[in-house]
Amino acid sequence: MSATPTPAHILEVRGIHTFIGEFHILEGVTVEVPPGSITVLLGRNGAGKTTTLRSIIGLAPPRAGEIAFKGVPIHGLRAHKIAQMGIGYVPEKRIIFRDLTVGENLLIAERDKGDLERKADFIFGLFPDLKRLYHLPGGHLSGGQQQMLAIARALVADNSLLLIDEPSEGLAPVLIEHMMEAIRQLSASTTVLLVEQNFQVASQLAERYVIIEEGISVHSGLMADLVQDKALITTYLGVA
Amino acid sequence: MIERTVYRTIDRIGDPALRRAAESLARLVLENWFYALVVLVLWQFPAIVADLSGSEVTPRRPTGESAFWQSEMARALVLACLAMSYNLLFGYNGIISFGHALFFGAGGYITFILLARVDQSYQQEALIAVLAVVLALAILTRITARRLVTLALGGVLLVLLLVPNTPGMTFYQAAALAVLGSIGLSLISGVVTLRLRGIYFTMFTLALAEMFFVLAKSGTFRNVTGAEDGLGFGDLLPAALNPTPTGDGSRLQMYRVTIVFFVIVFLAIRRYLNSPVGRVIVAIRENEERARTIGYNTFFYKLLTMIFAGVIATLSGVLFVIWATDKRVHPEMLSLKFTVDPLLHTLIGGVGTLTGPVVAALGLILGETYLRNETFTLETEVLGLVPLWQFAVGLIAALLILFLRRTLRPAIHRLAGDGGRWSVLGAYLALWIVVSAAGLVAGGQVVPDLDLQDEVFDVSDLWDLFLGIVFVIVVMLLPHGIVGTWNRFWITRRIRRMERALQREKAP
């Protein structure tokens, strides 16, 4: 496992099997994320993309297989331990804390005191809206603002990997542009593993892709190649 | 084994009609022989006890083992019925009500208030009330004329049947009215409460039952309910149902009536669960949202189950009063105890199993009676105070380790190394010894001061504690209860056997 001192991949997921209750959701998913890249998980609804992210962060621990972050095995650790190693998680459906103000939503993500203060310029530079809404309860924000807050929250602590689940889901096209721009900017400093249904967004953002089909990772490679390969896209993603 | 032989023999029958008949008969016998055996044993139970103890089945005076155990067994069976009705709600429909005692108490109270306190005829008033309701329905709702007429006729018929035009009604009429009252109570409380979600429903039912408990206990209504003393009814029972006189065998007769009631309740619940309605209520337990989207009116099915369980609880309440030792309807019947007991029986026996609540109710109630009847002397000379203390510490240490095993697992595995299962066991054992020793050393100073010499133990003192500990252990370690675990054991065994058979077939 720890044979190589500097692993080629910041995150290595090898053949994980994950169960939710009695249901075998992931039946062998392998994902490799090189540092500094944007990698996207593609696949149909219910293929197991979200479960893959939840397995990595430890909310749905895999029963078999291995996950290594910076060469250190993390499968089987409790979620907060995994997060503390430097992984930020942005869940789908923009789960923010509705009863907390925007400020509190950000403060709760601090891992060391003063994290927010240190990162304030960066975060509010990416999402200027949040500064204006600082004292408003999270539940009062619009969908796009909530999504920004969810991403901003993952940026407060020093994370070297961000897991972002469906950032464009349910957003207006203008907001999607904004979101993509923000993700592109933050990928300059962190690695991103993305789940994205919208193939347009995915193909413009990501450099690498992994296709998951019925709980198994069936294909992976460079996004530039996938865009050329119409047959592959039709087979697995159903987009023309 | 036998099963297979029987069905194989039946398969050889040539005539298809005959074969089908034989098959259904075989299924009836094979699926029910065990229950039939149990009923037979229950039926002969007084005689068995009499033989074992050398007492009479129908003694002249109300003494003797057999007479005593008849009433205890009857009481246990009645409470088993209550537990089954609770299990129907909780285990099969997923409704967690903390107000089940309300229906149980309603049975006793309505029946005996009608018998003891009503000394004039209310037939006219009842008829007027029925007509008023019908009139209100006609005006306020868009009910069809035919239904209206049916309702009116049915109501009038019920009143004529159940409310006599002379003062005083029979016990059967009063009990039937109690059932009607229970249905009404279910309807009213169900319409109000079933809208509430989860914990709010539970709390609401708890408050409702508590309110009636307080009302029954309060001195304000002493002339109706008898307040804290309850309602004595002594000679109001018909002779056929009165278990008190013992010389003429009426206790035995009532005991058998109770068995019949128990069997009917059991079969009714089983029938209900095997009907299409039963499948819907289990679906509601699993996922109410989904059941609703399929197109079932889940509210209606939940209400139906509530009414059904309520009626069973009501009738159990009536029988319970008949068997009560002091011949009284007591406010305790409305107290939390008669919600908690069936809940305990359901949990310990197995949530959502048909026989679980019965097993637990009979076992716990009869066990309690048995232990309460004995006095145990703790002879410090023989047993010694110190060993007892050591035993207690050891037990507590074991339980502690058992409960904390998730937290302890990493440490244990580090201790055990890669030695496999036996060294893990050894590590646990070592931990147990260390913890016990620590407990003994720490408590060593305290114990010799305790003065506990040849003490006579009254079990009634310790029973609740014992029950509580059994309960905690079952909740923590046997999540499916006794019968549920038993069932699972056999099912997994069968599945394994089938898997092995499949593998053998696959292998050349």
Added chain:
Amino acid sequence: MQTYWTNLTPQHRRSWLLVVVYVALLLAISWLDFGYNTAGQTVFRGILLGMLVFLVASGLSLIFGLLDVLNFAQGAFLLIGAYVGYDIYHSLDASVEVRFLAAIGGGVLLVAAIGAVMEAGLIRPLYERPIFQIVLTFGLAAIFLDFVERIYGRNPKQPLSPPPLLNEKFTLFQQSLSVYRLFIIGLGLAMMIGVYILLNRTRIGIIIRAGVQDPEMVQALGINVRRVFTLVFILGSALAALGGIALVPYQGATLEMGNQFLILAIVVVVIGGMGSYEGTAVASIVVGLTRAVAEQLSLEHFDAPVLAETSILLLMIAVLLVQPSGLFGRGE
């Protein structure tokens, strides 16, 4: 203040109005019916009761909000606190002040320890089986009650005398009262404000409030949410024990008081809305006032003590009919 109001959902604004109208109605009825002085005494009694109930109910509400466990052992915690405090008070050989403080400290610490062990050892393994948690606390409550009965006996304990400073008399609405009653109200208020500050002004409070909504997400942010669970459970148990000890100089200790206050607390939490802190605080006062006014009403007019006992249950039923998830609960 203004931002608080604008940040409220319409449903909660309506609840606030309902509460204000209802309390005003209660006050008006008691003033018109009992006269100025008796009304004042009644309201004072109501607030006192409300504060005591709050100590039990706030723990119940906090624990339910975060852990989703309805802790039926809360009443037993009050009971243990009361009896152990009583025991410590009488077994120490020191000045009254020291004994009183030791009683409070000892009772609270012991119950906090019991709470910690209970959460870590018994409740935690059952997080996947929520119904069993409720049932387990139910069973544990019975066991605790049994233990207290076994150790301290069935007989009620006499009220113990608080330090002389708190034992002085003062006159309010022409009634001579012990300062100790003011102390209880002060204690309740202090806890109310203290927990409010804890929830709203500290990091741990932010975590608790976030955990009420989504513990999983809190954990995914790198926070050990289980430890916060334990902490909240300890805090809730300690508050109940504090209430128990505060009760002893006021009305002594009986085995029944655990369940009495548990029922009151459950009513309060349901009326206020499960897991809502402000709801619990408001509902405590409302329930206390209702109970006191109903008691006084039945005393003066109906000669039916049952009215007082059923009044709060009726109140709860009424609230649930109007607002099925409590006054300040989150409608689903």
